[in-house]
Amino acid sequence: MIMLTLFHWLAKTSLAIALRDSTWAFAIIEVIHLLTLAIFGGAVLMVDLRLLGIGLKTQSRSQVSRELFPIVLIGLGVMLVSGFLLLASGPMRYYYNPAFRIKLVLFTVATIFQIALQQRAGRAEEQQVRGFYIGAVVSLLLWLSIGLAGRAIGYV
Amino acid sequence: MLLHLCQWLYATHFGTSIRESQYMFPVIETIHTLGIALLVGTIAILDLRLLGFVMRKEPVSRVARQILPWVWAGFVVMLISGLLLFWSEAQTNYFNLAFRIKILLLILVGLNPLIFHLTIYRKVNQWEIAPVTPLRARLAAISSLTLWTGIIVAGRMIAYLH
Numbered sequence: 001m002i003m004l005t006l007f008h009w010l011a012k013t014s015l016a017i018a019l020r021d022s023t024w025a026f027a028i029i030e031v032i033h034l035l036t037l038a039i040f041g042g043a044v045l046m047v048d049l050r051l052l053g054i055g056l057k058t059q060s061r062s063q064v065s066r067e068l069f070p071i072v073l074i075g076l077g078v079m080l081v082s083g084f085l086l087l088a089s090g091p092m093r094y095y096y097n098p099a100f101r102i103k104l105v106l107f108t109v110a111t112i113f114q115i116a117l118q119q120r121a122g123r124a125e126e127q128q129v130r131g132f133y134i135g136a137v138v139s140l141l142l143w144l145s146i147g148l149a150g151r152a153i154g155y156v
Numbered sequence: 157m158l159l160h161l162c163q164w165l166y167a168t169h170f171g172t173s174i175r176e177s178q179y180m181f182p183v184i185e186t187i188h189t190l191g192i193a194l195l196v197g198t199i200a201i202l203d204l205r206l207l208g209f210v211m212r213k214e215p216v217s218r219v220a221r222q223i224l225p226w227v228w229a230g231f232v233v234m235l236i237s238g239l240l241l242f243w244s245e246a247q248t249n250y251f252n253l254a255f256r257i258k259i260l261l262l263i264l265v266g267l268n269p270l271i272f273h274l275t276i277y278r279k280v281n282q283w284e285i286a287p288v289t290p291l292r293a294r295l296a297a298i299s300s301l302t303l304w305t306g307i308i309v310a311g312r313m314i315a316y317l318h
Contacts, residue, residue: 031312034192035305041190042197046223055226058218059211067211071204144190151186 007091019089026089033082037147040075043068044114044143051121051136053129061132065121072118076111083107099156103149110142159250166247174244181244188237195230196304198223206289206297216284216293254313261310265303272296 010016019025049055050064059067087094094100117135124132165171174180204210205219242249249255276283276292283290 027312027316031309034189034312035308038192038196038304038308039200040197041193042200045193045197045226046201049226056219056222058222059214068201071201071210147190147193148186151182151189155182 004095007095010088011091013088016088016091019085026086029082029085029089033079033086036075036078036082039071040079041143041147043071043075044139047072047118047121048136048140051117051129051132053133060126061129062122062124062126065118069118069122072114076114094153097153097156099149099152103146103153106142106146106149110139110146113142114139162246162250165243166245168243171243171246174240181241184237184240188234188241191230191233191237192308195227195234196308198226198230199300199304202227203297203300206293208287208289208294212287216289217280248318249314252314252317254310254317258307258310258314261303261307265300265307268296268299268303 019029046055047065047068050057050059051061056064087100113135117132117139121132121135174184201210202220202223205212205214205216211219272293276290276296283293
């Protein structure tokens with residue numbers, strides 16, 4: 001109920017109206033969203049592959065987690081802002097879209113999970129690896145589902 | 157000649173079945189979109205290393221050796237899914253300005269690592285642990301990032317320009 005009121009309010013803001021009326025705004029923001037997906041996705045992928053022991057093996061798990069953490073954080077921020085702007089261009093269109101709802105829930109979970117995972121891995125001793133195998137698999141599955149849900153928004 | 161080839165591809169049974177199937181095109185397109193992370197995301201990390209933004213303590217050749225297999229995996233995924241998408245839309249793509257620009261940029265982005273490997277990367281042992289990488293290595297990284305940005309933008313624009 002609160003969400004519905006919020007979405008209705010968002011649809012009436014001048015930001016939403018400006019985005020909706022602009023010819024190229026949606027396309028430009030969508031491209032930014034996609035470009036960030038590349039860098040963010042690549043960084044998450046390499047962190048998870050390292051945690052799984054199949055990538056960047058000459059560096060420790062904690063090193064890779066820490067080195068790529070800024071890219072992951074900036075990526076998350078840009079994805080969130082650009083995603084919000086895409087949403088603002090037509091809130092009511094997304095409110096009733098099941099793929100969007102799934103994506104929103106998964107994104108919230110995945111963001112918390114990814115930050116926690118990399119924070120922990122960044123401080124961990126190299127011997128504690130077992131937990132990170134599971135963490136990496138969960139992270140990969142979460143982000144893949146978000147990507148699929150995101151793509152599905154345009155189709156359902 | 158190219159146009160005839162595109163028209164022929166477009167009209168083949170296989171091309172038509174992708175185009176007219178309810179699921180084939182969206183599924184391949186999704187693979188092609190998410191594959192961006194595997195191909196361009198991994199390349200971007202190597203480029204950021206060349207620019208000295210990440211993994212500065214790790215020698216460039218070691219990062220390159222470990223990232224390149226994933227880049228090639230991404231390349232295979234993108235090439236196959238991209239060819240299938242093209243197959244089904246060849247005739248319309250042929251006239252699409254964004255598609256033409258994308259192909260041109262793809263050729264350029266292919267030349268970039270070729271030049272990089274034949275020149276400055278040959279002496280990688282001499283500079284890979286330096287705090288600042290040589291200008292030519294940084295230029296290669298910047299052109300790679302710029303070209304891939306252009307490719308993604310052009311690729312997305314194919315759907316907007318008819």
